Amino acid sequence: MSRTRVRTPAADQACAAAVDLARSAAEGIARPGEVGEHLGFDAEGDRVVTHYFACLDRAYEGWRWAITVARASRAKAVTVSETVLLPGKGALLAPTWVPWSRRLRPGDLGPGDLLPAEADDDRLAPGFTAEAEADDETDHQMLFEYGLGRARVLSAIGRDLAVNRWHSGESGPDSPLATAAPAQCSTCGFYWPLAGALRLGFGVCANEFAPDDGKVVAADHGCGAHSEAAPAPSAAGEAPQPILDDLGYDPMPEG
Known part of the structure; x- marks a missing residue:
């Protein structure tokens, strides 16, 4: 060679x-x-x-x-x-440049800020519009997420990323709040299930006094504001009724 x-x-x-x-x-x-x-x-x-x-x-x-x-x-x-x-060797260099869209973190966007999704964002898939053709890919997306009137809907990748993020975060079953809860969110009257493929696993909390009010929570999450939570019984029993002495009197100092 x-x-x-x-x-x-x-x-x-x-x-x-x-x-x-x-x-x-x-x-x-x-x-x-x-x-x-x-x-x-x-x-x-x-x-x-x-x-x-x-x-x-x-x-x-x-x-x-x-x-x-x-x-x-x-x-x-x-x-x-x-x-x-x-x-040269050991020179002080600036950090590797990262595009602004990749530097964003949840909570960074404020009122008036815009974050357009890229055309090839793998978290999204084509939706079903009036101009869309009824091909196999569109039919597959329609199985779990109707996209009527929308150009793109959540793809399988985007759905899995959301599921992993929600289930492992503070609204999942392993958070300190959930492990101390009396019951799971799925049995709570304030639990509003999501529509589509995520209906069985996630919902929205509608209890204004709960820490996750208005947020997506896992069905096996929980908190102390469960609709069926009962107050813990007192270890000492009920407090006795006060005894009123209406026969005696206490002298009051002269003013």
Whole structure:
């Protein structure tokens, strides 16, 4: 099996010796006193060499000035081709940029904020509109979520993500509130089941005094505001009736 060998260009002597020219170019783009010692050079190609100088700017620790010089074929003069400040080993770098849409967290949106869903959002699937064709994919979505009049409806992926999120959160069966509850939400009169495929597993709490009022809760969630919750009996029994003494009297101090 033959292997292709990559030729490493030899450093051009004239370009490699142009340290002073490269330093002058670095000082031309840097502030006074920010160009440090010469750190070496790399041969980029035929008659092309990049010189590196330490950056003394405290805001760019670990960075280095990279000055590329070149020489034309059969020419003796070396000229500056490119000047740039590049990060070196251990350089302080900014965090990887993340699009704003991926930096959002639940609760970040306020009044007037808009968050349009992307066209290829895998949490959504085509709905059933007047213009939609009755194909297999639309029929499959109609089995668990009617999308009449809507361009897109919740997909199977989006549904599963919601189920996992709701069931494992504070409105699920393992939260401290649920484990101390007298009964599950599914047996509560204030529990309003969702429609569609999620009807058996989730609903909305309609008890204004419950901590999850107006929120989606799992059917096996629970809280102390259950409609059938009964007050715990007193360990000491009922308090005795007060005894009123209507025969005696207590002297009052003179005012």
